[in-house]
């Protein structure tokens with residue numbers, strides 16, 4: 001087994017179940033297949049294709065919000081679309097994370113002067129990682145996911161440290 005490479009044969013490794021679940025979670029971040037505009041071509045299609053192959057990082061799309069961990073907001077969010085984005089976010093189970101991909105999702109981007117455009121998806125839902133660019137390269141999206149994995153690991157450590165301090 002892979003664990004033997006770290007611990008040696010006939011060894012035991014102790015880990016909290018919470019750490020194990022978080023480890024599994026951050027290495028299998030399933031995102032909602034939901035693209036709004038041109039960023040979706042880069043973020044959802046190029047990234048999942050054979051060249052960049054996000055699957056090897058455990059990043060894979062699902063078509064139901066009820067089976068996803070991450071929402072990638074890829075595109076310009078207008079006020080009409082905002083209700084749908086919020087509803088899909090609410091349908092995702094906890095714990096869940098949001099990646100704002102591209103200038104439009106981060107700030108409104110090149111369309112921010114139009115009155116029907118939301119000036120950043122963080123006005124509707126909480127955002128964990130912002131990826132700039134118009135559109136961002138798939139490498140940037142990959143880097144964004146690595147940052148998200150680090151954030152999830154840090155949240156686990158913070159939670160465990162807080163519990164140790166209180167015990």
Ligand code: SF4
Pocket residue numbers: 037038039040074075076101102103104105109110133134135136
């Ligand atoms: S950031 Fe650029 S590429 Fe992405 S949705 Fe907006 S206009 Fe399109």
